[in-house]
Amino acid sequence: MRKRSLALVAAAAFGYAFLYLPLVIVVVYSFNDSRLNAEWVGFTLDWYRKLFADDDMLVAARNSLVIGVCASAVSTVLGTMAGFAMHRWKSRLLPLLVLMPIAIPEILVGVSLLIFFVLLNFTLGLVSVALAHIAFCIGFVAIVVRARMAGMDESLVEAARDCGATPWRAFRHVTLPLIMPGVIAGALMAFTLSIDDFVITFFTAGAGTVTLPLQIYSMIKIAVTPEVNAVSTLLMLTTLVLIVTASRLSPGLLRSQQEST
Amino acid sequence: MSNDAAAARGRRGKWLVSAPPILYLLVFFAAPTLIMAFASLRSPGEFGGLAPLRDEAGKLDINLDSYVRFFTEPVYFEVFVKSVLFAGATTLLCLLLAYPLASLIAKSPQRSRSLLLLLVILPFWSNFLIRIYAWMIILGPNAAFAHAVNGVLAWFGAEPVPLLISSFAVLVCLVYVHLPFMVLPLYANLEKHDPALLDAAQDLGANGWQRFWRITFPLSLPGVYAGAALVFIPALGIFAIPDLLGGPNDTLIGNLIKQQFLETRDWPFGSVLSIVLTVAALALAALAAWFGKRATRAPAIENA
Amino acid sequence: MNRIATFAALAAFTLAGAITAHAAGNQLHLYNWNNYIAPETIKRFEQSCSCEVVQTYYSDNEELLAKLAAGARGYDVMVPTSNAVDALIRGKQLMPLDKSKLRNLKNIDAAYLDTPFDPGNKYSVPYAMSTTIIGYNDVKMKALALPTDTWAVIFDPKYLAKVKGRVTVLDSANELFAAALKYLGYSANDVDPKHWDEAAAVIRKAKPYWAAFNASSYIKELTVGNIWLVHGYSNDIFQANLDAQAAKRPFHILQGMPKEGAVLAVDNMVLQAGAPRPDLGLKFINFMLEGRNSAELTNLIGSGNPNKDALQYIDPDIRKNPAIFPPKNVQAKLEQLKDLTVAQRRLRNKLWTEIKAR
Numbered sequence: 016m017r018k019r020s021l022a023l024v025a026a027a028a029f030g031y032a033f034l035y036l037p038l039v040i041v042v043v044y045s046f047n048d049s050r051l052n053a054e055w056v057g058f059t060l061d062w063y064r065k066l067f068a069d070d071d072m073l074v075a076a077r078n079s080l081v082i083g084v085c086a087s088a089v090s091t092v093l094g095t096m097a098g099f100a101m102h103r104w105k106s107r108l109l110p111l112l113v114l115m116p117i118a119i120p121e122i123l124v125g126v127s128l129l130i131f132f133v134l135l136n137f138t139l140g141l142v143s144v145a146l147a148h149i150a151f152c153i154g155f156v157a158i159v160v161r162a163r164m165a166g167m168d169e170s171l172v173e174a175a176r177d178c179g180a181t182p183w184r185a186f187r188h189v190t191l192p193l194i195m196p197g198v199i200a201g202a203l204m205a206f207t208l209s210i211d212d213f214v215i216t217f218f219t220a221g222a223g224t225v226t227l228p229l230q231i232y233s234m235i236k237i238a239v240t241p242e243v244n245a246v247s248t249l250l251m252l253t254t255l256v257l258i259v260t261a262s263r264l265s266p267g268l269l270r271s272q273q274e275s276t
Numbered sequence: 277m278s279n280d281a282a283a284a285r286g287r288r289g290k291w292l293v294s295a296p297p298i299l300y301l302l303v304f305f306a307a308p309t310l311i312m313a314f315a316s317l318r319s320p321g322e323f324g325g326l327a328p329l330r331d332e333a334g335k336l337d338i339n340l341d342s343y344v345r346f347f348t349e350p351v352y353f354e355v356f357v358k359s360v361l362f363a364g365a366t367t368l369l370c371l372l373l374a375y376p377l378a379s380l381i382a383k384s385p386q387r388s389r390s391l392l393l394l395l396v397i398l399p400f401w402s403n404f405l406i407r408i409y410a411w412m413i414i415l416g417p418n419a420a421f422a423h424a425v426n427g428v429l430a431w432f433g434a435e436p437v438p439l440l441i442s443s444f445a446v447l448v449c450l451v452y453v454h455l456p457f458m459v460l461p462l463y464a465n466l467e468k469h470d471p472a473l474l475d476a477a478q479d480l481g482a483n484g485w486q487r488f489w490r491i492t493f494p495l496s497l498p499g500v501y502a503g504a505a506l507v508f509i510p511a512l513g514i515f516a517i518p519d520l521l522g523g524p525n526d527t528l529i530g531n532l533i534k535q536q537f538l539e540t541r542d543w544p545f546g547s548v549l550s551i552v553l554t555v556a557a558l559a560l561a562a563l564a565a566w567f568g569k570r571a572t573r574a575p576a577i578e579n580a
Numbered sequence: 581m582n583r584i585a586t587f588a589a590l591a592a593f594t595l596a597g598a599i600t601a602h603a604a605g606n607q608l609h610l611y612n613w614n615n616y617i618a619p620e621t622i623k624r625f626e627q628s629c630s631c632e633v634v635q636t637y638y639s640d641n642e643e644l645l646a647k648l649a650a651g652a653r654g655y656d657v658m659v660p661t662s663n664a665v666d667a668l669i670r671g672k673q674l675m676p677l678d679k680s681k682l683r684n685l686k687n688i689d690a691a692y693l694d695t696p697f698d699p700g701n702k703y704s705v706p707y708a709m710s711t712t713i714i715g716y717n718d719v720k721m722k723a724l725a726l727p728t729d730t731w732a733v734i735f736d737p738k739y740l741a742k743v744k745g746r747v748t749v750l751d752s753a754n755e756l757f758a759a760a761l762k763y764l765g766y767s768a769n770d771v772d773p774k775h776w777d778e779a780a781a782v783i784r785k786a787k788p789y790w791a792a793f794n795a796s797s798y799i800k801e802l803t804v805g806n807i808w809l810v811h812g813y814s815n816d817i818f819q820a821n822l823d824a825q826a827a828k829r830p831f832h833i834l835q836g837m838p839k840e841g842a843v844l845a846v847d848n849m850v851l852q853a854g855a856p857r858p859d860l861g862l863k864f865i866n867f868m869l870e871g872r873n874s875a876e877l878t879n880l881i882g883s884g885n886p887n888k889d890a891l892q893y894i895d896p897d898i899r900k901n902p903a904i905f906p907p908k909n910v911q912a913k914l915e916q917l918k919d920l921t922v923a924q925r926r927l928r929n930k931l932w933t934e935i936k937a938r
Contacts, residue, residue, distance in 0.1 A: 020484060023376055023379055027377050030374070030376055031395070031396075037399070037407050037414065038402065038410070040414065041402050041406050044410070049823070049826070050826070051799075051800045051804070051823055052800070053412075053800045054418070056827050093296055093297040096293050096297050099293055100290070100293050100297070104290050108298065109294060109298065110565075112301045112302070114509070114558060116301070117510060118557040118558055120513040120549075120554075122550075123312050123537075123550040124305075124309065126312060128308045129647065129651060129652060130650045133650065133651030133653075139652065147304070149304070150301060150304045150305040151305075153297055153300070157297070158505060159460060162502035165465075165498040196464050200461065200464045204456070204460055207397055211401075211403065213404070217643065218646075218647060221654055222611070222634070222654030223654070227403060228403065228404070229636070233613075234615070235639055235796045236640075236795060237614055237816075238799065238800070238819070239406065250402065251398055255398060320922050322921065322922055323670045324649040324667055325671075351938070352933070354937055355933070358937075412797070412800075417806050418806075441792040441794075519751070522792070524791075524793055525938075527936040532933060535929060535932070538640060538643060539752070539753060539929070541649070542922075542925060
């Protein structure tokens with residue numbers, strides 16, 4: 016029985032503390048009685064009141080959530096396929112194609128996508144933003160899935176095929192459960208990237224499209240008020256609730272199934 | 277099942293799986309990017325954008341001016357080197373912080389794993405700006421941290437340093453913003469490590485450090501390289517953090533590129549800088565992948 | 581199967597949210613700076629025209645220009661600054677205004693009409709103004725006995741030594757060069773490369789004393805008291821003072837108009853070429869040319885106002901503020917920035933990169 020080393024727990028605890036210290040400030044300052052996110056002045060619920068009266072901000076938050084879920088869903092599927100293909104068939108084209116959106120500066124990607132959409136006479140709106148997000152999220156999912164598959168025990172898959180399973184069934188019942196933590200990790204990253212993206216969204220959004228980052232960044236030169244803290248806190252809570260609910264509805268959704276031999 | 281049929285099935289399967297992502301990326305990424313890559317050979321438009329492809333005389337406006345400019349002015353290369361250093365430091369620090377986190381989560385009982393993982397990524401569903409502003413409060417001159425640091429410095433007789441607008445703040449926030457992209461790939465890899473290996477090693481007399489260094493770490497290398505790629509490459513091109521927290525000297529290549537598009541309206545030059553950045557990032561990633569292949573090929577437990 | 585069902589349910593739920601998007605109708609698309617129009621004004625306009633105003637925002641002229649240069653469409657009214665209007669007119673991105681629908685245009689002070697870049701106001705109408713000046717913490721500056729009416733306090737090391745690490749300047753090549761050129765006695769629109777080199781030298785000498793090049797969070801730092809002296813926009817400095825008073829700080833944030841002159845930024849209402857609803861756009865512009873509506877913005881953020889009819893509705897305190905409504909002798913020294921040519925922009929960027937990277 017291995018004991019969890021104290022050093023490991025301490026180091027991990029420090030990691031969590033590092034992650035959560037700013038978050039605590041974000042949440043606490045959503046109750047700050049000052050327009051500026053600079054110093055604690057006093058307690059107030061005004062910003063939450065303001066948020067619920069602020070249609071623009073709420074619509075922006077909803078749009079961000081919608082685009083986030085759609086983009087992460089599609090990019091997870093495409094990214095898993097890409098990661099699988101990169102591992103299985105050692106393609107040369109795919110790794111390049113998949114890494115480039117991550118490597119190329121967002122401004123360039125944003126401007127070029129806008130030019131491209133205009134050339135195609137494609138109406139800019141939520142859909143154009145989602146399409147753009149999917150493009151750069153695929154890479155993140157693919158890289159993680161491929162890393163997860165590296166060193167995977169191929170004999171299990173071969174055993175399934177020997178038992179008469181089609182490639183799809185072998186994938187669905189053997190490979191997929193084994194790589195599920197990688198797929199989930201990729202999906203989480205894709206969602207995170209999508210709901211916080213500013214530059215690419217700025218260029219590919221239509222004349223009436225607002226997402227949360229667009230709304231918030233436009234406040235940068237005036238003041239990013241605690242209303243933004245409030246909407247961030249609520250968004251985090253909402254997403255957490257959605258995910259916990261989904262995992263309750265379908266237990267094992269987030270767990271990997273380790274096949275015991 | 278004959279061999280030919282099986283092979284044909286295999287090829288069809290390969291295309292079935294590879295085609296959708298390839299097609300998607302070719303249409304929604306490669307095509308647009310080629311447009312802008314081509315822009316690096318054009319001239320900037322008088323009022324913005326690009327100059328017309330054919331000028332009044334009907335001559336094709338293709339030139340290498342922007343490339344020449346990049347390679348003949350040393351200042352751009354200096355900024356580039358600085359960015360590589362920042363991105364490298366960020367990757368290293370992320371690795372050091374992420375490894376214990378990912379290990380802990382991977383070793384946790386099945387039920388808590390998802391929750392712990394979610395806890396890692398939850399802060400990043402708040403808006404980026406707000407998190408940076410929170411760091412500005414934490415590192416601000418009125419906060420406890422600054423007092424502590426400057427107190428220590430004063431003890432040594434040194435002048436107080438500005439923590440808030442400095443390379444230090446930029447680095448802290450770079451690490452913070454990229455941390456989950458190192459934790460998640462590492463976790464995905466560490467999660468599948470067989471505890472039996474480590475038990476066996478312990479039975480054979482290996483201590484904690486040896487178990488880690490000779491078994492765990494080598495097996496986790498694919499995860500390490502995946503995480504490093506997903507941190508280093510984006511960190512190379514980032515501009516928002518130096519903009520908000522950087523001192524007067526902390527201009528990185530991302531800032532320069534942003535300036536070309538959003539200040540100077542020099543799209544061709546911005547395109548050149550982006551191409552150089554991309555090529556460098558991909559080259560470094562390829563290098564890392566090559567090292568990674570060599571490392572994972574060597575069996576880690578052979579000579580334990 | 582369970583998993584797939586869950587995903588499908590989630591997807592359907594969110595798609596439903598997406599489909600209940602804007603019902604197309606009477607909509608005016610306004611592309612504006614954030615917080616650059618009072619919410620009450622928008623509401624009154626929506627009532628008067630029975631339409632909906634859909635607002636999207638940008639935080640920099642160059643963002644607007646980049647997006648339009650790449651081909652974005654769908655906006656009706658936009659609010660660019662004069663040099664951006666210049667670029668947009670010459671790039672043929674604007675729709676000429678139908679003056680017959682703009683009866684309130686006579687309210688605008690003639691001094692702001694008929695500009696060199698838009699003679700006869702064919703495409704643009706002045707909206708609001710700001711100046712780029714000095715903002716300072718009055719208690720600190722008095723204690724250090726520093727002048728607050730000259731650019732020297734930002735550029736001259738003999739003054740800067742007293743406030744080292746407590747000064748920020750705007751992160752904008754155009755604004756900083758303009759200030760340096762004014763300090764040296766040249767015009768802000770001077771394009772002589774030798775003068776630019778002099779300005780770059782001045783900036784480089786002063787740079788070690790500056791805390792940061794900052795265009796976004798400097799108001800915060802000024803209000804909190806970490807920064808004592810800024811090169812910034814008059815609206816921002818006005819707002820910083822309001823915030824400081826609201827937080828009961830022991831100092832005021834005051835605006836200092838440098839005697840060498842400063843940059844005046846006039847923001848204008850324009851119609852995008854190919855705008856979906858130019859009729860609503862013209863209605864909106866005419867509405868904003870009414871004194872009462874125009875004054876609401878000034879009262880909200882302390883912006884300058886080119887509308888003669890608005891003066892009666894403006895807060896007396898704001899009306900008296902010489903940084904917001906400068907007297908005639910100062911007005912003579914204010915300059916609007918002109919757009920630069922490609923070669924000039926490249927040179928400026930090269931100088932700017934060298935300043936920032938070394």
